[in-house]
Amino acid sequence: MELTMENIGNMHGVASHSHSQAGDLMNSSHGRPTSASHRNLVSHGRSAMVSSMASILEGAGEYRSDPALSGHLHPAMTMCESGMSLSNTYTTLTPLQHLPPISTVSDKFHHAHPHSHPHHHAAHQRLATGNVSGSFTLMRDDRGLASMGNLYGHYPKEMSGMGQPLSPLSNGLGSLHNSQQALSAYGPGAHLPNDKMLSPSGFESHAAMLSRSEEHLARSLGGHGHGMISNLNGMHPHSHLHTQANGSMLADRERHGGGGAQSGGSGQVEEINTKEVAQRITAELKRYSIPQAIFAQRILCRSQGTLSDLLRNPKPWSKLKSGRETFRRMWKWLQEPEFQRMSALRLAGKSSTPSHG
């Protein structure tokens, strides 16, 4: 565990100076967005998490709410530069170098927009952190998610609107309410190739698989997890909460992969329910008052407009090509525990204030 921290810290060190576009975002793009909205949350004193998240967006260097967090936890940091940072985050659990995800894509970043995005050069600096696997996945849940539950449970506005009992792992699944119908209207053809992820049969299948992944968390969660697992296993196809935690967004990925497709359900994914991911991301962003621009830049390495479009008009996984990477990142981000998500956002912000000191 400690080793992990060291590794992470190591990553941190490496990444902290490899940033550039993220910093560029904060420095030149908006400076300090959401300062008003998020403060709203903070003022509520909902949770250190919220304040953290808020501070992340606020000063990008003010993040002082949680020393433990700001201390050394940024495995997910700027996935843009580090690219596979997140993937590695899970490597500890399973060999997920299965697909050529972020690394491959980030590889494109170099030449993606050499004219307008010269700062992308940082992308290839993606540290060869193949060993920097952050096994936080297990260690943090115990306390991390525990507070997460409260965190979400404290959320006022969304909660009032959602009116649904969020489990510690719900991770803001409030959006699922919408997703339900959204799924129905998923594109012109509701019966797309990836429709299987929604089909009852497929549901049970992947639901079972998911249970495995969730089980990991459950174990860490202790008692909390059981309920979740039960839910996942039950995965009532008729229930409005059909989409459970992280896994539910995934199509029956391991179904055909088994071991190759990240049995842990934390890293690699064969298929992602883009609609669900979009819904959840949207919900999370709202929950934390995270501007699309910030999330898009720091987590996805995309522009605000792109993110907006993806969130509003997510294409079916089967129709995606290189665009899958973007959704993978979103998905991975959702997989992250709250504090790690913050780290990801904060990281960029942290490095975005080099000239500050």
Add this chain to the structure above:
DNA sequence: TACTAGTCAATAAA
């Protein structure tokens, strides 16, 4: 060459 997919930057709208 034409088409598709993914993205960005600018701009409009809330």
Add this chain to the structure above:
DNA sequence: TTTATTGACTAGTA
């Protein structure tokens, strides 16, 4: 201030 929309560009492929 943030989000949504749009036109244009680039890359990959048939």
